[in-house]
Amino acid sequence: MSSLRGLTKAEVEERIKRYGLNVVPEKKESLIKLFLKKFTGLTPYTIEAAAAISFVLGRYVDFTVMVALLLVNAVIGIIHEHRAEKAVELLKSKLRVVVRVLRDGEWTDVPAEYIVPDDVVKLKLGDVVPADGELVTGHLIVDESALTGESLPVDKNPGDKVYAGSTVLRGEGVVKVTATGVSTRYGKTVELVQVSKPRLIIEEITASITKGLLAADVFFIVLVAIKLVMSRTSFLDLLPFTLTLLIASIPIALPAMTTITLALGSIELAKAGVIVRRLEAIEAGSMMDVICLDKTGTITENRITVREVVPLSSEYSERDVLLYALLASEDDSKDPIDRAVLEAAKEKGVSKQGVEVLEFRPFSPETKRTEAIARVNGVEVRAVKGAPQVLAEMDKGLDKSRYETLIKGMSSRGERPLAVGVEKSGVFKVVGLLGLYDKPRDDSPLFIKEIKEMGVKPIMITGDNVYVAKTISGVVGIGGRVVTLKGVPREEIPSLVEGIDAFAEVIPEEKHDIVVALQKKGHVVGMTGDGVNDAPALKRADLGVAVSNATDIAKLSASVVLTKPGLRNIVDIIKLGRMVYRRIVVWSLNKVVKTFQIVYFVAISTLFLGLPVLTPTHMILMLFLYDFVTLSISTDRLRPSKKPERWNIRKLVTISVVLGLVKILELFLALYIAIDYLALPLDQTRTFVFYVLLLSGLFNILNFRETGWFWSSKPSLTVALSIVGDIIAGTVLVYQGWVIPAIPLHAVVVGFLYSVAVTLMLTDAAKIMAFRLFGAV
Template identity: 40%
Template sequence: MKTTLKTPGSNPSQAKPLAAKESTPTSVPDSLTELHVNLNTGLTQLEVSIRRKEHGYNEVTEQKEHPFLKFLGKFWGLSAWMLELIIVFSALLRHYTDLMVVSVLLLINAILSFIQERRAAGVVATLRRRLQVNARVLRDSNWQVIPSRELVPGDIVRARPGDIIPADFRLLTGTLTVDQSALTGESKNAEKTTGEVLSSGSIVRRGEGNGVVVLTGSKTLFGRTTQLVQMASPKLHIEAVISKLVRWLFVIVASLATLVIIVSLIRGTPLFGMIPLLLVLLTSAVPMALPVMFTVSMAIGSKQLAKRGVLVTRLSATEDAATMNVLCVDKTGTITMNQLAITGVIPLDSAAEADVLFAGALASQEANQDPIDLAFLAEAKKRHIFDNLAKVSPVSFFPFDAKNRRTEAVVEQNGNRIRVMKGAVQTIAEACGLLLPAIEVLEARVSEFAFKGYRTLAVARGPETGTPRILGLVTLYDPPRQDAKSLITALHDLGVPVKMLTGDALAVAKEIGQGVGLSNILPVAALKAASAQTGNKTFDILANADGFAEVFPEDKYLVVKHLQAAGHVVGMTGDGVNDAPALRQAEVGIAVSSATDVAKGAASVVLTEPGLTNILALVEQGRTIYQHVLTWIINKISQTILKASFVAIAFLATGQFVITASAMLLLVFVMDFATIALATDRVRPSKKPETWAIGGFVAVSVVLGLAMVVETLMLVWIGWSRFGLATDSNALCSFCYLILLYFGVFSSLSRRERRWFWSTAPSKTLIVALVAGAVAGTILTLVELPGLPSLPWEQMLAIFAYAMVSCLVVNDAVKVIMIKRLVPTSVA
C-alpha cells in the first residue's frame, strides 16, 4: 500500500543529517523538510550519489593492527622461542654455522606464516563483505532491498520484526518495540513511537513502520561505541585434541632427552655442548607448521564454500559440520521454493472473489516483502484489482504475529474506515464471532485442501470498531524444490537424517513430506506430551520421526535440546527472529537465504541461496578439513616418535650425535612445506559423521612411528658396518639426515590415505611440495654444507629405495591392517 502524505521536494545539495536525539519526538514534516526527501518517492540515485560523497558509506572503519607489528608477532611464541634459544646457545658455543642456519629458518618461517595469514585475512574480509545487514529502502518510488552500508541520510527505510536497525533513523509511521540491550545493556524492551529516533544496532521485536535515516556510519551511537565490542572466539574441539596431543609428545620427547642427558653425564660428555641438540629434540614436538596448515585449510575451505553459497561466520561451524549427525530444516525456502502463489479463492455467503482478494491485499504490505503478502498483491494485480488500492488511504497496519496468527489493517475508503484481516482460518473465524459448528465446517474444508498440500487462509472485513465478517478462503501452494528429494537422500546417505519442522497443519506437512521422502511427520504436540513423561520415549519419537508439523518457532529450541540430550550433534536451519534461540543452541546454526538479520547474527552459517544443496557442500567440506587435520595428527605423532627416538637411541648405541642441530632444523623446515601442502590435498570425505574419539588412529600412529624407528636404525647399522660410517662422523650425519628426509617424504605419501596409498591421487600441490622437499633436501648434501658432506650416489640411491619400500610397502600394509581392525568405519 502507498501512503498519501505529501512532503516538500528534494534538494540534495541542502540535505543535512539531523541530530539523533534519542527520545525527543520531532514532527514528521519537519524531519522530511530538513533532510529534503519526499516520503512517497524516496531519494533518487543522483541524490544518493551526492550524499554518499559527503557522508561516506554507512559503516565503521575497522582499526587494523599495523602489518609490521603483526610480522614481529611471528617471533613470539613457543616455536619461535625454541629456535631463538638455539640461536643464543649456538652463539655461546661459537657454532656460527648452526646460528646462521637457524636464524634463516626462523626468518623464513615467520615470512611464510605472515603471508599465509594475510591471504586468509583477505578471504575473511571478502566473506564479511558478502555477509552484511540488508535494508528495505524506498528509492525512485520503488521499494528495494540493498546492503545497509549503502544507506545515506534521507533514505526512507522500513523496519520489521527481526530486523537489526541499520542506521540511526527517525520513525515516521508505526510503533515499534525494540531491544536496545546491545547498546544500553538493559534487557527491557523499549517502545518507539512516531518522531522518536531508533539507534543503529537495535533489534525490532514487535511492530513495523517507516523511518528516515538521520545518521550513518561512525556518527551513529552504535558506531561511536563499536570499539567497545569484542568478537567472541569459541574454543574448537580440535584445539583441545591437539593441545592434549602436544602435551603427550612433549612428555615422550622430554623422557628421551632426560635419558640422553643421564647417559651423557655418565660418559663424561659436556652437558653444555648437548643443549642445542636437546632443544631440537623438544622442538620436534612443537606443531610448528600446524597454525599455517590449519589457516590455509580453513581459508581454502571457506573460499570453496563461498563459491557454493555458504558463508561461515563462526570458525567452529566447519568443524562441527563434520561431526553433525542430524539436521532439522525449515520447510519453507529449504524444502519448498518459498514462492507462494494463490491457487484458489473460495468466497463465502454473498461475497465475490474480487471482494476476498481486495480485502486480503489491503491487509498486506509490499514493503515487508513477505511471501504471503506478495502473493495476495500479485494476484490482485493480475486480476486488475490492484488499481483500486490506490483509492484507499491507510490508517494503521498490524503485522503478522505468531501469537494471533493474522495480519490486520485499518484503511479509509470513501470517507469510511474499515478493518480488514487475513490469517489462520480458526483465528479469523473466532474474530468474526462464528460459533463452533460453523468453525468445524470451515476446518473440514481446510483439511480437504491440506490433503492436496495447500495452505488455507481466511479473509475478513468489517467496520473499524465492530465485528468483522468473514469473506472467504484463499488457498496457497509453495511447491517442493525439484532437487529436495535427491538432496535429502544424499544427506541421509552421509549419515545425516533430515527432520522437517513446519508451522503448517499436519495434513499439509504430510503431503509435502511424502513428496520429498519424509513420510513419518508427527504433530509437535506428540513431542511435548512425550517430554512430560519419564523414560526414553521422547528420544524414541525423535529417532522415528521425519519431522513435526504445527511447530511454533519456540518449539524448534525444544527439538534441538532433546536431540542434543540424546547425544546428537545438531544442525538447524531458520529464518525468523524467533528462530534465533534454536540457531544459537544448535552446534551448526544455519540461517537460510531469506533469514532476518537477527537470525543471521545467531547462526554460525549463512546460506546465500535457497535449498539444501549448500548444506550438502558444508558437510562435505567440513569432513574434508577434518581429514586434513587427522592426516596431520597421524603424521605428527609418527614423525615425532621417529626423530626423537632415532636420535636418542642412535646416541646411546654409538656414543655420538648422529645428526647436527642445524641438519635437524633443515629437515624440519623442508618437511614443513609438505605439512602445509596437506591442506590442499585431494581427500575423500567420509560417508558417515566424523568423531574426535581418535584413539584408534593414535594407536596406529604410534605403531607406525616405532616401526620406522626400527627400520631406520637397521639402515644405520648397515651403514655403520658396511659403509665405514663408524670412522667418519660427517658422513654419518649426512647418511642419517637423508634417512630421515626420505622416510619423511614417503611416510607423508602413505599417511594421507586411510587405505592403500594408491587408492586416491594426491593433489598437484602436495606432489610438488614432496618432490621439492626431497630434491631440495638432497641438494643440501650435494653442495656440501658444513657438517653435511655429499655421499656416493650408490648410498643415496640405497637410502631412497630402502625408505620407499619400508614406507609404501611394509608400513602401508601395517597401516591398512591396523585401521581395518581398530577403525573399521574409516575404510568404508
C-alpha cells in the same frame, strides 16, 4: 533539505566527505609488529635458545640454519595470515546489510556503510538498524540487547531514538538518521558484520596430543642427557642437542596449517555460494549428525498457491468462491495469500470487471480476516476471507461437522484451509474453502536423500499443523513420525527429540529448545532458518545456516549464510567440512609418527651408541624441509567420509604408536645398512640417516592420506609438487654436502631406494593392517 524526498546524490556525497562511511574502523597491527610476534611463543623461544647457544659455542652453521628456520616460518606465517585476512574481508564484503533509503524522492536499496546523517531510512521486521536516528513515523519494537544487555524488547514511537546495531522485532517505521560510524552509540565496540575466529576443537585436540608427546619426549631427553653426561659429553654440546630434540616435538606448522586450511575452505565455499561467518562452522559441518530444517522457505518454495477450491453448496461455483476471495484481496498487495488468490483467479479467468469495490479493509491480526464492501450485479455485498474458525463463528447456519471434515481433509493433504464468505441482505454465509499450498522445492527430496546417505538425520520444524507437517515431510522423504510440543513441559523435550522426523505447531522458543535438547543428547546439530523467530536457534546450533532470503538478524545469528536459493549448498558445507577434517587428521597422524621417527629413534639410538645419531643442524634442517611440505596438506584432495566425523584421540594415538614403532624399526635397519653394509664414517652415517628420515617422512604423507593403498587416489598438484621439490632439495643437500656432510652417490641411491621400498610398501601395509584392526581415524 532532507524532507520526504530524502537527500540528493550531491548531498550524500558531501556528507560522506564530511562524516566518512558508516563503518567502525578496525584497529590493525602494523606489519612489523605482526612479524615480530612470530618470534614469540614456546616454539620460537626454544629455537632462539638453541640458536643462541650454538652461536656462543661457535657452531655458526647450526646457528644460521636455526635463524633461517625462524625467519622463513615468520614470513610464511605473515603471508598466509594476510591471505586469510583477505579471505575474511571478501566474505565480509559479500555479507552486506542493505537498507531501504529515500534518495532523490525514491526509495532505493543502499549498503549500510553508505548511510549518512539526515538520510531517511525505512525499517521493517528483521532489519538491523544501520545508524542512530529518530523515528519519524510508524511504530517499532526493537531488541537493543547488543547495546544494553537488556533482553526485553523496547517500544519505539515517533520522536524516540533508535540505535545502530539494534534489530527490529516487530512493526514498520521511517527513521531520520542522526549519527553514523564511530559517532553512533555502537561506537568502536561492535561492527555491523563481524567474522569471528574462535579457538577450534581441532586445535585443542591437536594441542592435547602435542602435550602428550612433549611429556614422553622429556622422559627420553632426560635419559639421553644422563647417557651423554656419563659419556663425558660437555654440557655446552649437550644443551643444543636436547633443545633440538624438544623442538622436534612442537607442532611448528600447526597455526599456519589450521589458518590456511580454514581460509581456503572458506574461499571454496564462497565460490559455491556459501558465506562463512564463523570458522568453527567448517568444523561443525564435518561432525554434524542432525540438522533441523525450517519448512517454510527452506524445504518449500515459500510461494503459496491455491491448490484447490471447494464450494460448500451447489448455490456457489468455484468461480463464485474465487470471485469473493478476489474481492477480499488487495490488487497490489505483497501479502502471499492475496498474491495466491490473484494468481488463481487469473488462471481461472475470474476478474473484478463489472464489480465496484466500495470499501476495503486489510487483514487485521485481531479479526484474522480481510473484508471488502462491493457492488456485484447491482447488489451490495460484503466479501470476507480469513481463518476457517473465525468465519465459522460468523455463519450461524453452517454445517459444522461437514465443514470440519473438509478442513481436516485439506490439512491431511498438506494444504492450509482459507475460508471465503459473503454477506447479503444482512445474512453471512461461508461459501467455500481455498486449499493453500506451499509446494516443496524441486531439489528438496534430492537434498534429503543425499544428507541421509551422508549419515545426517534431517528433522523438519514448522509452525504449521501436524497434518501439513506430515504431508510435507513425507513428500520430501524425511519421514512420517510427527509430533507437536503443545502442552509438553520444557524439561520433557529432551526425552522426545530422538526418533522424531518432524515437529509441528512449533513456536520460536521451542526451536531453540529442540536444538538444545539434541545437543544434550550428544548430537552435533545444524539448524536452518530465515526469520527473526529463527535467530535464537541459529545462534545456538553448532551449524546455524541462514538461507538466501533470510532477514539481516537471521544472517547475523547464523554461522554460515547461503547466497543461492535451496539447500543444495549445505551438502557442500558437509563435504568440505569433512575434507578439512581429513586434512587435519592426516597432518596430525604425520606429526605424531614423525615425532616417533625423529625424537624416539634419535634418543634410543643415542642411548645405544653413546653418541648422537643426528646433530642439531640435521634435525632443524629436516624439520624445516618437512614442515614446509606438510603445509601443502591444506590443499589436498581428500575423500570426505560417508558419515559424520568424530575425534577419537585414543584411536589416533594407538595407530600412530603402532606406525611409529614400525618406522623406528625401519630406521634402525637403515642405521645398520649405513654402518655395516655401506661402512660410512659417523658424519656420513648421520647424513644418510637424515636422508632416509626425510624421504620416509615425505612418503608417509602419501601413505596416511588414504586408508587403503597409497595409490588409491591422487594427491593435489600442490602436495605432489611440494614432495617432489623437497626430495630434489634433500638429495642435492646430501650429495653436494651443503650445510651437512656429503655422502657418495651410491649411498644416495641406496638411501632413496630403501626409503621407497620400506615406506611405500612395508609402512603402507602396516598402515592398512592397523586401520583394519583399530578402525580408520
